Amino acid sequence: MTTTENDLGWLDDITMSQLERNPYPVYERLRAEAPLAYVPVLGSYVASTAELCREIATSPDFEAVITPAGGRTFGHPAIIGVNGDVHADLRGMVEPQLQPVEVDRWVDDLVRPIARRYVEAFENDGRAELVAQYAEPVSVRSLGDLLGLTDVSSDTLRDWFARLNRSFTNAAMTADGEFANPEGFLDADRAKEEIKAAVDPLIDRWITEPADTAISHWLHDGMPPGKTRDREYIYPTIYVYLLGAMQEPGHGIASTLVGLFGEPEQFEQVVDDPALIPRAIAEGMRWTSPIWSATARITTTDVHLAGVDLPKGTPVIQSYGSANHDTGLYEAPTRFDLHRPPLPHLAFGAGRHACAGIYYANHVMRIALEELFEAIPNMERDTSAEVEFWGWGFRGPTALPVTWEV
Template sequence: MANDASALTGANLYNDPYPVYARLRSEAPVALFEGTNEYFVTRYDDCRTVGATDRVFGPSGAADRPEARVMGMPNVLTMSGEEHACLREGIDLNLTQERVRSYVERLTLPVVQRFLDEIKPKGEANLTTELFEPISVRCIGDVIGLTETSNDNLVEWFHAMALGLQNVSNDQTVWDRLDVALADIDDQLGALYEAALSKPNSTLMSHVMHGGMPEGQVRSLKEISPTMRVIILGGLQEPGHAAANACAGLLSNPEQAKVMAEDPSAHALRAFDEGLRWVAPIGVTPRVALEDFEIAGTTIPAGSSVAIVMGSANRDEARFENPDRFDMFRKKKQHVSFGFRPHFCSGHFLSRAMGEIALQEAFRQLPNLRLDPEQEIKAKGWRFRGVNVLPAKWDA
């Protein structure tokens, strides 16, 4: 590929992966990306095939993958079979649709109100860093059990981890920042572990320790630490970035923003879901090929790392009309932002319910919410992608 914005390079992916993905879907729908030494699968139907073909594409537990360096192995994403099902029992206990409905307003509304009250009088803010991210990290931090950990501390964790996963150029300063964050995470999880060891509680940490285990048995801290890191990375940032992405889509489309503002409760969930499709917060899920497999005219050799590129599948022209456009009224079709079973995202009910509340209250309480014409929206990342600068104004 020529050296332009649509060439398959780490820098192009980080800055804006969508021109790269569009070109790959057209010219090389299954392509080896040398930056991470994995095959990118970029078309919607091919992503579904790989995601559904468990006997060939198992979870990737390769020690040379960035996930191993950042999260540690084995974790919930690298497990399969009985071991995976048993661990998921603990994780999923409090995240079913019914359970989420019973507590989500109590968890989310006070936090949303707190951050809205802080920004309301100012009449302008970066809604990502001053509203949606803080809501997400505070709520999910509290669910995990990190009630005493500051928002700034939690935000630093997921930024350091996300940068580590995308460190294609092997930048040592990125690894150093990651190591500081991981040491802090280990310290704080250790304290939570000790607290829940003698007396199980309602935190996600406690559920992961005890859930699915025989009576009187508990998983060791070493055993669950990699999975807790997965939960911290995905959980802290995904709901916030999904809400920010949806809000950016709405505000970039004033007609839809107006409809949203007129009746936020009627449209918030639909807008949030379209935001998930438009910019998948978690853009890639890894697999490993257990045998040779031919797909889209390319043979993926046994043992190869494979990336199901959800961020590309969600913008496949063959699946979605005008896929690069945010449109909350588009005909509802399933996207793949929450991954594939058996590793479908545990937190999808909670993420959607939190995102709905956050978007609803922002449009309800910030009159004439609009983009700041003097500044530009900025987004970054490809394994994890989000609108990190969302400059907005409202009538204070």
């Protein structure tokens, strides 16, 4: 039976509120009925299966493009939405500090003291809210220090990424192709002014006095002697880092914990054998992908894909969170299962624009969980309230209260 346009009338009723609260039912239906479909509220085609997301990410008939809300939030040239020489330069700018041999040199000394400091702040309290008190602070402090933002408080970094997140995912479009909620970008505009006020003086110093910080390297590495990259050229990628790179490890930590709490035997196995932590993280990233539906590609030629004709210049949003629940690959994908047969997930994307920080992010999450389980092996989720997740572009638990006997 062929799905007709009349059969897909339900797509017109999808709302951003619905997607932010719980995108899974919509995407389950998309995978079954229209794996590649135009979703009016997003003003874009959406790819929802693992096969399509991977094909689009690696096909020469597609190149990167930033979503309209993402472009409004980050500006140009953001590393996630450019191609050709500019993309090559930006990847060449950020990747040297994120190569495994380089990360191995400093990641433990960077992240472990931060994780210990945060866990020590509440380990004798018998209760904590792990998103706000641990997962997000460890994530933002680790990356903030790597970038060179050591004097910016963790609370400020968390505030910046939350405001950029709300802007990036302010994705609703009108039938005329305009933003349905243009006021939703203004708070992030103010956040970017605050970011520049904090970072500009550091850039001024690093231009003449290079330091071993990521942003200083971005200014200087690969440039002719006496030359630096223009700050306005690198700011869009700084914003990408302050949102996506800070969000992903924190929400990956929290989602992995929620998944483990839902499977007490698996939780005990991981606490008893820390060597299982990387496997738990991989399943947590598949189970609730932090970067759920935040990347897009655009056709470079006319393409016929999944029964749909896509003219040259057609953007397609890749919903990696949906792909990671594809029943064509994963049995009972809504269940967190530490012992699931290992299959490659798409939480970090694929192709030339796959996340540059995969190795770094996995180590941040690993070290954070090692320190938490070592300090408080007997924690339990506070079941007086359900854990709520939020987000369509970026997704994670909003809070995770836990208790333990001291």
